[in-house]
Amino acid sequence: MKLKILDYIENNDLDSNFLQTKKWAELKKNEGWNYYFLNFYKKDFVGYALLLERNEKMFKIHYIPRGPILKNITDLKEVLELIQNFSKEHKASFLKIEPNYEYSKENLIYFENFIESHKSYQPIDTAIIHLEEDLIKNIPSKKRGRIRNKQNLIFRETQDLEKFYNLYKKTFENKNFKGRSLSYFKDMKKYFKEDLKIFEVLSEDHVIASSINIIHQDMITYLYSGSDSNFNNFYPGYILLYNTALFAQEKGLKYFDLWGISYTNKKWAGFSEFKFNMGGKPFKFIGSFDYPINKILYKIYSKLK
Numbered sequence: 001m002k003l004k005i006l007d008y009i010e011n012n013d014l015d016s017n018f019l020q021t022k023k024w025a026e027l028k029k030n031e032g033w034n035y036y037f038l039n040f041y042k043k044d045f046v047g048y049a050l051l052l053e054r055n056e057k058m059f060k061i062h063y064i065p066r067g068p069i070l071k072n073i074t075d076l077k078e079v080l081e082l083i084q085n086f087s088k089e090h091k092a093s094f095l096k097i098e099p100n101y102e103y104s105k106e107n108l109i110y111f112e113n114f115i116e117s118h119k120s121y122q123p124i125d126t127a128i129i130h131l132e133e134d135l136i137k138n139i140p141s142k143k144r145g146r147i148r149n150k151q152n153l154i155f156r157e158t159q160d161l162e163k164f165y166n167l168y169k170k171t172f173e174n175k176n177f178k179g180r181s182l183s184y185f186k187d188m189k190k191y192f193k194e195d196l197k198i199f200e201v202l203s204e205d206h207v208i209a210s211s212i213n214i215i216h217q218d219m220i221t222y223l224y225s226g227s228d229s230n231f232n233n234f235y236p237g238y239i240l241l242y243n244t245a246l247f248a249q250e251k252g253l254k255y256f257d258l259w260g261i262s263y264t265n266k267k268w269a270g271f272s273e274f275k276f277n278m279g280g281k282p283f284k285f286i287g288s289f290d291y292p293i294n295k296i297l298y299k300i301y302s303k304l305k
Contacts, residue, residue, distance in 0.1 A: 001075070002042075003038055003039070003041075003086065004038075005036055006039055009021075009037055010037075010039040010045050011048070014047065014070070014071060016066075017065075017066035017067075018192075018214050018216035018221065019065040019066040019122065020049070020050045020065070020066055020067045020069050022037075023191045023195070024065075025050055027188060027192075028052055030187050031184075032054060033052040033054045034053040034054070036050075036086075037050055037051075038050075038082070038083060038086060040070070040075070040079050042075075045071075046071055046072070047069050047070030048069055049068035049069065049079070049083060050067055051083070051087075052065070053092070058093075058297065058300075059093040059297055060091060060092045061092065062086075062087045062090070062094070062095040063095075063097075063121065064095075064096070065121065066285075067099065068097075068099070073107070077110055080097075080110065080113075084291055084293075087291070091294075092293050092294075093292075093294045093298055094290050094294070094298040096289070096291075097114070097289050098121060098124075098285065098287070099111075099285070099287075099289075100285070102283065103286045103287065104286070108286065108287075111287075113291070114289035114291050116288070116289055117287075118288075119288065119302075120287075120288035123259060123260030124285050124287055125261050125263065125284050126261060126284075127272075127275040127276055127281060127282055128255055128256065128257050128258065128280060129279050131245060131248055131249045131253055131254055131255060135245050135246065136242075139279045143278075146238045147235075147238050147242045150239060151203070152203070152204075153202065153203055153208075153239050154201065154203075155199065155200075155201050155243040156199070156200060156202070157199055158210075159198065160198065161185050161186060161189060163200065163210060164185070164200070165185060165226075166226075167209065167226030167228060168210070168225065170228075171226040171227060172226075180224070185224075192214060195214055195215045196213070196215075197212070197213045198210065198211070199213065200240075201240050203234065207228075208227060208228040208234065209227040209228070209236035209237055210240070211224065211225035211226075211240055211244065215248075215251075218252075218253050218255060219254065219256070220244070220256050220257070221256075221257040221259055222256065222259050225237070241258070241278045242278065244256070245278075256280075258275040
């Protein structure tokens with residue numbers, strides 16, 4: 001197995017995640033991360049990994065989100081060894097990998113040399129709507145009325161980031177969450193272009209719910225949203241998600257990732273239930289794994305974070 005370091009993906013036809021794209025790499029570079037595309041070969045190309053690198057005070061972090069992306073999981077052991085050696089050569093404090101594989105005991109074996117981390121950058125548990133199924137049928141019967149009773153609400157695609165951000169900002173402030181800046185969303189739009197979709201729900205001329213979504217391959221991902229709490233009795237979130245799913249279905253997409261649920265975090269309880277009520281089926285990624293390279297620095301970093 002050989003490793004070739006490039007600033008692009010040698011073969012982009014493999015099933016992957018938007019977090020393993022050039023667009024995401026450029027967005028993260030704008031936030032202070034360097035990036036490498038590690039391309040792997042035997043006789044032929046077997047896969048790749050977008051590796052992000054960041055210096056934080058005394059620490060150098062290597063991070064692979066939703067990767068590596070491989071033709072065959074049987075190559076994973078050799079690929080992980082190459083990645084570990086790459087991080088050692090670049091004097092990283094530690095390597096964090098959050099793979100794009102579903103949780104299973106068989107898949108866990110590949111990461112036996114890593115430390116399973118309880119601090120993940122990306123959600124490990126999510127809910128996914130299968131768009132090839134009957135969307136309304138998968139929603140509990142008591143919730144269907146909320147979708148059918150639209151109260152003359154309008155759903156539409158928009159390019160207005162300002163209106164989205166105003167709702168988003170009010171929502172995360174009300175729930176005491178740490179939110180993103182408007183400039184971050186402008187950068188997202190800059191790099192993802194037509195793959196970034198903004199949807200909104202209106203009551204007359206007033207935007208009461210809005211979301212930002214990313215399309216990649218056969219999946220659309222619901223990343224950020226906001227709503228006007230004064231209109232909660234209209235259930236605009238249900239209208240927003242259901243019509244986003246219809247939009248994706250009409251575009252021929254197969255999956256709608258609702259991006260993160262929690263079975264333990266009380267702050268997430270409400271919107272976790274909401275995502276299941278929309279017909280989302282639970283999906284668990286294999287996890288978040290750390291490979292300490294400088295064990296002393298890794299121990300310090302773990303205590304600080």
